[in-house]
Amino acid sequence: MSFDIIQTALFALLTIGVIGGAAGVVLINRITAAALLMAFTFLCMAGMFVLLGAETIAAFQVLIYVGAITVLILYGVMFTPQRERPYALFFQKQTPLAALVVVPIAIAVALLAFTFRDGGKAAAGGGDLPALATSVFRDFAFPFEVASVLLLAAMVGAIVLVRRDDE
Amino acid sequence: MSVPVGAFVAVSAVLFFIGVAGVLVRRNAVVILMCVELMLNATNLALVAFSRRAGLPDERGSVFVVFIFVIAAAEVAVGLAIVLSAYRNRPTVDVDEIHAMKG
Amino acid sequence: MAPFGMDPAAWTVLRLLIAILGAIFLVFNGALAQIYFERKIQAIIQDRVGPIHTGPWGLLQTFADAIKLLGKEDIRARLTDRWFFLAAPAIVFSPMLASFAVLPFGPGIVGADLNIGLLYLTTLGSMTVLGIVIAGWASNNKYSLIGGLRSAGQLISYEVPQILSLVTVVLVVGSLSLTHIVDAQPGLKINLLILPLAFVTYFIAGLAETNRNPFDLPEAESELVAGFLTEYSGMRWGLFFVAEYGEVTVVSAIVTALWFGGWHGPFTDVHPVLGPLLGVLWFTAKTYFFVLVFMWIRATLPRLRIDQLMSLCWKLLIPVTLTNLLVTAALILAFPQSHIPIAVANWAMLALVIAAVPALQRRRLAALRHRLETRRPAAFISAERPG
Numbered sequence: 001m002s003f004d005i006i007q008t009a010l011f012a013l014l015t016i017g018v019i020g021g022a023a024g025v026v027l028i029n030r031i032t033a034a035a036l037l038m039a040f041t042f043l044c045m046a047g048m049f050v051l052l053g054a055e056t057i058a059a060f061q062v063l064i065y066v067g068a069i070t071v072l073i074l075y076g077v078m079f080t081p082q083r084e085r086p087y088a089l090f091f092q093k094q095t096p097l098a099a100l101v102v103v104p105i106a107i108a109v110a111l112l113a114f115t116f117r118d119g120g121k122a123a124a125g126g127g128d129l130p131a132l133a134t135s136v137f138r139d140f141a142f143p144f145e146v147a148s149v150l151l152l153a154a155m156v157g158a159i160v161l162v163r164r165d166d167e
Numbered sequence: 168m169s170v171p172v173g174a175f176v177a178v179s180a181v182l183f184f185i186g187v188a189g190v191l192v193r194r195n196a197v198v199i200l201m202c203v204e205l206m207l208n209a210t211n212l213a214l215v216a217f218s219r220r221a222g223l224p225d226e227r228g229s230v231f232v233v234f235i236f237v238i239a240a241a242e243v244a245v246g247l248a249i250v251l252s253a254y255r256n257r258p259t260v261d262v263d264e265i266h267a268m269k270g
Numbered sequence: 271m272a273p274f275g276m277d278p279a280a281w282t283v284l285r286l287l288i289a290i291l292g293a294i295f296l297v298f299n300g301a302l303a304q305i306y307f308e309r310k311i312q313a314i315i316q317d318r319v320g321p322i323h324t325g326p327w328g329l330l331q332t333f334a335d336a337i338k339l340l341g342k343e344d345i346r347a348r349l350t351d352r353w354f355f356l357a358a359p360a361i362v363f364s365p366m367l368a369s370f371a372v373l374p375f376g377p378g379i380v381g382a383d384l385n386i387g388l389l390y391l392t393t394l395g396s397m398t399v400l401g402i403v404i405a406g407w408a409s410n411n412k413y414s415l416i417g418g419l420r421s422a423g424q425l426i427s428y429e430v431p432q433i434l435s436l437v438t439v440v441l442v443v444g445s446l447s448l449t450h451i452v453d454a455q456p457g458l459k460i461n462l463l464i465l466p467l468a469f470v471t472y473f474i475a476g477l478a479e480t481n482r483n484p485f486d487l488p489e490a491e492s493e494l495v496a497g498f499l500t501e502y503s504g505m506r507w508g509l510f511f512v513a514e515y516g517e518v519t520v521v522s523a524i525v526t527a528l529w530f531g532g533w534h535g536p537f538t539d540v541h542p543v544l545g546p547l548l549g550v551l552w553f554t555a556k557t558y559f560f561v562l563v564f565m566w567i568r569a570t571l572p573r574l575r576i577d578q579l580m581s582l583c584w585k586l587l588i589p590v591t592l593t594n595l596l597v598t599a600a601l602i603l604a605f606p607q608s609h610i611p612i613a614v615a616n617w618a619m620l621a622l623v624i625a626a627v628p629a630l631q632r633r634r635l636a637a638l639r640h641r642l643e644t645r646r647p648a649a650f651i652s653a654e655r656p657g
Contacts, residue, residue, distance in 0.1 A: 004169055007169045007170055008169075008170060011170045011174065015174075015178050018178060018182060019178070019181055019182065019185070022182050022185040022186065022189075022205050023185060025185075025189060025198070025201055025202065025205060026185055026186075026188055026189035026192065026193065026202060031195060031197065031198060032351060032354065032407065033351075034198060034201060035201065036354070036404070038201050038204065038205070039400060041205065041208070042208065045208050045211070045212060048175065048178070048212060049212075049215055051170065052175065052215055052216055052219045052220070053219055054215050054218075054219055054226075054229055055384070055386055056229075056386055056389065057211075057215055057229050057232055057233070059386055059389045059390055059393045060233065060236055060389075061211070061236070062393045062396075062397065063389075063392065063393045063396050064236045064239075064240055065204070065208070065236075065239075066396070066397055066400060067393070067396030067397055067399060067400070068240060068396070068426070069204060069239065069240060069243050070400055071399055071400060071403055071422055071426065072243050072244060072247055073197060073200065073201055073204075073243065073247070074400075074403050074404075074407070075247070075403075075419070076197045076200070076247040076250060076251065077197055078407060078415070078419075079251060079254070080196075080197065080250065080251065080254045080260045082195070082259065082260060082261070106184075109177075109180045110177050110180070113173045113174075113176040113177040113180055114171070114173035114174075114176075114177065115173065116172050116173050116176055116217075117172070118171065118172050118220045118221075118222075128219070128226050128229055129385060129386055129446070131224075131225050131226040131229075132226045132229050132230065132233070134225065135225045135226050135227060135229070135230045136230050136233060139225070139230075140230050143234060144234075147234055147237045147238070150237065150238065150241055151237060151240070151241055153241075154241035154242075154244055154245050155241075155244070157245055157248070158244045158245050158247075158248040159248075161245070161248035161249060161251075161252050162248050162251050162252060
């Protein structure tokens with residue numbers, strides 16, 4: 001189909017978005033810019049999920065990561081203002097040794113990644129919603145309940161941790 | 168033939184390594200939390216790629232990803248609560264300076 | 271299925287493009303119309319006449335406002351982050367525009383028939399929060415920051431009853447796709463007869479999600495110097511404004527599609543071309559009816575304080591929506607064939623809520639009065655001031 005070239009082009013664009021955004025998060029000094037680049041990375045990830053046909057997961061990704069976790073991180077950034085000091089651990093004398101170690105590992109990982117093959121039959125075209133819902137609520141219902149208890153515990157714990165003592 | 172599954176896995180690996188580098192290099196605790204989120208995203212991508220392309224009848228990888236979403240959200244909330252508590256004690260979020268429990 | 275025998279894939283793309291252009295057209299013209307309606311309705315309810323000088327019945331007033339906004343000076347205060355300041359209106363506006371792609375305007379007239387339509391809409395609603403936080407932060411103004419954080423807290427809190435109400439409807443209908451939900455309500459068998467409590471809670475949560483009165487504390491003119499909108503002037507403020515009216519239209523459209531039959535109305539299947547157009551007309555009419563209800567509420571009710579707003583969400587709406595969801599799910603499992611037990615239970619719960627809320631409020635007010643007279647006042651919620 002003529003959609004293959006579009007899919008490959010979209011994948012290339014999304015890869016640049018994801019890797020560029022992640023590199024920005026690690027390298028950029030200004031924390032608010034890093035937080036927004038992280039949100040951009042999450043959006044490009046959602047695009048990759050759509051490319052894989054997992055549109056429900058993509059919607060959850062945007063809803064949870066961009067809509068909630070990014071806002072949490074921005075709150076954290078705003079409530080802990082600091083003078084920015086440049087991190088001095090890059091570009092030191094160990095860079096050649098680091099490159100010597102990292103590059104073979106990177107090549108090995110990339111080769112390993114490309115040895116995986118697609119499974120026999122293609123996944124159903126109707127999106128992943130019915131299969132996902134069946135799996136979550138029927139096959140994995142107990143972990144689902146445990147996850148909700150974990151969320152409750154995390155919520156109570158976070159509130160208790162930030163209470164002031166005079167309240 | 169659309170994008171091969173190896174490409175998605177390669178992107179996931181690169182993203183994971185960038186996240187690890189960020190955790191090791193950056194000193195601000197909030198930025199370290201952000202890099203941990205990047206690592207979790209990388210695993211999500213790998214799981215969904217394998218789950219959608221393996222030809223299995225159900226979506227086990229995607230279910231795992233849903234649970235990872237839940238846990239990531241809980242972890243960010245509690246992690247930020249800890250960072251804010253530490254900030255209240257001494258107004259710094261530099262992880263090199265928060266070492267009162269060391270040694 | 272594609273008209274003129276076009277390739278179905280090309281028709282999908284073309285349909286999406288037409289939807290995007292149509293959405294832009296609708297949003298801007300809709301905002302113009304809504305600004306006029308708002309001023310006229312507020313005027314009539316407040317016993318005045320509203321705009322009457324520019325054009326017949328003041329119809330050209332909005333154009334005059336738009337031209338004024340476009341001509342204003344672009345004030346650049348000393349900002350924290352210039353790029354964030356410029357980007358924030360776009361981040362608030364884009365999700366609202368993208369929401370129009372899944373709204374079913376008529377039979378077969380929908381931009382993109384996603385089978386996760388409702389999930390897509392709630393996802394876009396949650397992206398608006400990010401834009402508001404950035405707007406508050408980038409203005410370099412403590413009132414803007416507090417307004418932005420309060421608004422973000424309000425939006426995040428009210429997403430929960432909103433999503434729970436939508437999930438109740440999805441349980442009854444069995445599909446997340448908006449076209450399926452509209453198709454499940456032929457003729458007079460609208461979902462309002464089955465799920466009125468979900469409608470009421472979704473409407474209240476929608477009022478809060480769009481920052482409309484009585485929940486417009488973060489952006490009201492007499493509070494916090496207009497909150498996160500303080501530093502925005504001219505067309506940037508106009509963009510926020512259009513985004514708010516567009517969001518009101520989207521929420522009204524969702525209410526129409528889910529509870530009032532969407533584009534269903536008399537004579538829609540009379541003619542293959544005129545029928546769908548008539549469907550579009552019915553959909554627009556029902557949507558604008560709810561937009562007018564939004565404005566009616568704005569002109570009538572006083573504003574809630576931030577702690578009243580939060581306690582309304584967490585202490586009233588969330589328990590009510592959770593109970594509604596639980597009861598509906600149990601009844602669907604018990605009576606899979608008919609909707610009548612669900613309808614009976616829902617109307618009963620709605621009557622219970624309407625009867626119980628004033629009684630609970632009276633009791634709470636008495637307790638508060640007692641507490642204020644015997645102890646020092648309770649601490650109010652205050653936002654941290656960044657160093």
